[in-house]
Amino acid sequence: xxxxxxxxxxxxxxxxxxxxxxxxxxxxxxxxxxxxxxxxxxxxxxxxxxxxxxxxxxxxxxxxxxxxxxxxxxxxxxxxxxxxxxxxxxxxxxxxxxxxxxxxxxxxxxxxxxxxxxxxxxxxxxxxxxxxxxxxxxxxxxxxxxxxxxxxxxxxxxxxxxxxxxxxxxxxxxxxxxx
Numbered sequence: 001x002x003x004x005x006x007x008x009x010x011x012x013x014x015x016x017x018x019x020x021x022x023x024x025x026x027x028x029x030x031x032x033x034x035x036x037x038x039x040x041x042x043x044x045x046x047x048x049x050x051x052x053x054x055x056x057x058x059x060x061x062x063x064x065x066x067x068x069x070x071x072x073x074x075x076x077x078x079x080x081x082x083x084x085x086x087x088x089x090x091x092x093x094x095x096x097x098x099x100x101x102x103x104x105x106x107x108x109x110x111x112x113x114x115x116x117x118x119x120x121x122x123x124x125x126x127x128x129x130x131x132x133x134x135x136x137x138x139x140x141x142x143x144x145x146x147x148x149x150x151x152x153x154x155x156x157x158x159x160x161x162x163x164x165x166x167x168x169x170x171x172x173x174x175x176x177x178x179x
Contacts, residue, residue, distance in 0.1 A: 071113025
């Protein structure tokens with residue numbers, strides 16, 4: 001069945017069909033790619049006088065699905081995407097514009113479906129500690145904005161070694177090995 005929100009479910013357990021393929025999928029070698037190529041899979045960065053703006057490119061947390069997920073109080077940010085966004089947030093020196101399910105001073109209320117959210121500016125530490133990932137929920141949650149924009153903010157630029165470390169630790173969710 002397919003709901004009006006575009007989500008689907010079945011009367012049988014889809015894992016019965018998928019699970020036998022998992023070992024073969026996990027044994028597939030990862031594609032080797034440059035650090036720059038892998039970065040482009042996760043985000044774009046632009047610089048201005050105000051600082052650096054990151055445009056995160058999540059696989060599911062984008063387009064019309066973003067609104068449907070928020071209306072259902074759900075999140076589809078994958079663990080590898082969460083790791084990359086957290087890595088970026090830790091380098092921002094200034095407030096981050098995020099969607100939160102809790103108010104902060106100066107936040108603007110948003111109603112999506114029947115759920116109340118807030119367009120908020122929060123410090124990077126709070127953004128990192130509350131950034132929601134798929135199937136996990138905290139007492140206070142923050143989400144990427146619909147357009148995936150973080151910034152503009154001053155940023156401490158990571159070096160190649162930092163990127164290699166991050167991309168080497170993304171696990172099975174990332175189909176690339178950095179070279």
